[in-house]
Amino acid sequence: HFFQSGGAGNGDASDLFKLGPRDRRKQRVEFEEEDEDVDEEEEDELELQKELDAAAAALEGPGADETDAINEEDSFGIILRCASALHESRRHEEARAMIEQCLAQSKSRGLSKTQVRDLHHVKALVCHALGAQGVKGMKAEAAEAARQVALKNSTDADALNLYARLAMDAQQRSRCAKTFQAIVSMHDVREGMERKKRVPALIMSGIVHSQQGAWATALADLMHAVALGPEESTAALSGGIAALQYSMKHIEVPEARHHWVLKAVAMLQHAGRLRAKEPGAGGRHEGDYNLARGLQQLGLNHLAVPLYERCLEMGAGELQTECAQNLSLIYEQSGATVLRDQVLSEYKVSS
Numbered sequence: 001h002f003f004q005s006g007g008a009g010n011g012d013a014s015d016l017f018k019l020g021p022r023d024r025r026k027q028r029v030e031f032e033e034e035d036e037d038v039d040e041e042e043e044d045e046l047e048l049q050k051e052l053d054a055a056a057a058a059l060e061g062p063g064a065d066e067t068d069a070i071n072e073e074d075s076f077g078i079i080l081r082c083a084s085a086l087h088e089s090r091r092h093e094e095a096r097a098m099i100e101q102c103l104a105q106s107k108s109r110g111l112s113k114t115q116v117r118d119l120h121h122v123k124a125l126v127c128h129a130l131g132a133q134g135v136k137g138m139k140a141e142a143a144e145a146a147r148q149v150a151l152k153n154s155t156d157a158d159a160l161n162l163y164a165r166l167a168m169d170a171q172q173r174s175r176c177a178k179t180f181q182a183i184v185s186m187h188d189v190r191e192g193m194e195r196k197k198r199v200p201a202l203i204m205s206g207i208v209h210s211q212q213g214a215w216a217t218a219l220a221d222l223m224h225a226v227a228l229g230p231e232e233s234t235a236a237l238s239g240g241i242a243a244l245q246y247s248m249k250h251i252e253v254p255e256a257r258h259h260w261v262l263k264a265v266a267m268l269q270h271a272g273r274l275r276a277k278e279p280g281a282g283g284r285h286e287g288d289y290n291l292a293r294g295l296q297q298l299g300l301n302h303l304a305v306p307l308y309e310r311c312l313e314m315g316a317g318e319l320q321t322e323c324a325q326n327l328s329l330i331y332e333q334s335g336a337t338v339l340r341d342q343v344l345s346e347y348k349v350s351s
Contacts, residue, residue, distance in 0.1 A: 076111060076115055079098060079102050080115075080122065083098045083099050083119075084122055086098065087126050092129045092130045093130070095126045096123065096126045096127065096130065099119055099122055099126065102119055103116070103119055103120075106119075116152075117149055120145045120146075120148040120149050120152075121146075121149045121162075123141075123145040124142045124145035124149065124162065124166060127145060128142035128166055128169070130142075131170075139166070139170040139171075140172065142169075143163070143166040143169070143172050146162050146163040146166045147163050147179060150163035154183045154187070155197040155198070156200065157203075160180075160200050160201060161204065163176070163179070164176060164180075164204050164208055168211075173211065176208050177208050177209055177212050180201065180204055180208050180209070183201045183205070184198075184201050184205045195228045195229070196228065198225075198228055199225050199228050199229035199235055202221045202222065202228070202235075203221075203222065203225045203232075203238050205217070205221045206218045206220075206222035206238060206239070207238055207242075210242045210245065210246075215242075215250055218242055219239075219243065219246060222235070222238055222239040222242050222243075225238070233271045233274035234271075236267045236268075236270045236274060237267070237271035237290060239267045240263075240266075240271060241268075243261075243267060244260075244261070244268075244297060244298070247261045247264060248297065248298070265291070265294065268287075268290055268291045268294050269287075271290065272284070272286065285311050285314065285315075285317060288310055288311045289311055289323060291307055292304040292307035292311070292323075295307070296326060301334070304330065305327065305330060308330075309327065312324060312327070312347065321349055324343050324344065324349045327343050328340045328343045328344050328349065
């Protein structure tokens, strides 16, 4: 596994990097739910379009209803805090009932878009907790609530990450991929949008599509994220990992494989340099570890060993066990059992 704290689809992915946003959208991979008929898909598309229109309006800033919104000091604030407290005390059913009642009265009570979004956020957490307890249908409900938060706050990394995690947990991979594809497309056509704000959605779209095996879309989005956010370590790391996986599993032409291997190594190195500049002593270790892990996957053990050794010599912190295990595995595979045993003994790691 790589570490950070806090089938190529339709055609060669490299072709997509030469296209503009509008052309790139035409190349995106379409996912179809196996158990849905055409009418249901059309209804989903119409529903998604309405939600995207609302999300685009939210990007414009506070709407007219914000001026008359109930402020946080009155009943809404009390309800939200009570629901959160009930959730934290594991009284999830009571918390859900309170949130559902408030959402049902959102229009009559004049709740703002921000307040509705906050209710959906707490609802996602509450329903996820109920789903973990085995309550039927709660995982799907949690994913949908998180989806509403993501659509209304489509530039926030935490909101997008929450939706992706809950959607995967609810086995809604295809719907999640479609939603992120739509969010990225919405950002593509929005004029004047700050470049850096587009990066989180591109990263999550790339990750979700790579899990779907839609490598053309995944790599296009991740490379776009790196281009828009060259100082974002998460973009570089995600792009490097995806390029590495693509080069190993989905390219049979040697020249194309070498191209993506070089891209992967370059991005992993760049991610490591960026992490080393960030606060916290683990940045340098993370960069060395991730690059070593990538080189090990490529079978370039002679390049991975010095990086693992450097991590261990400098004190790899929480990565020490991982480094020692991976290094001992390399030694074992090469027949150097004495070195393997030395590493396992020195760092107190079981084989």
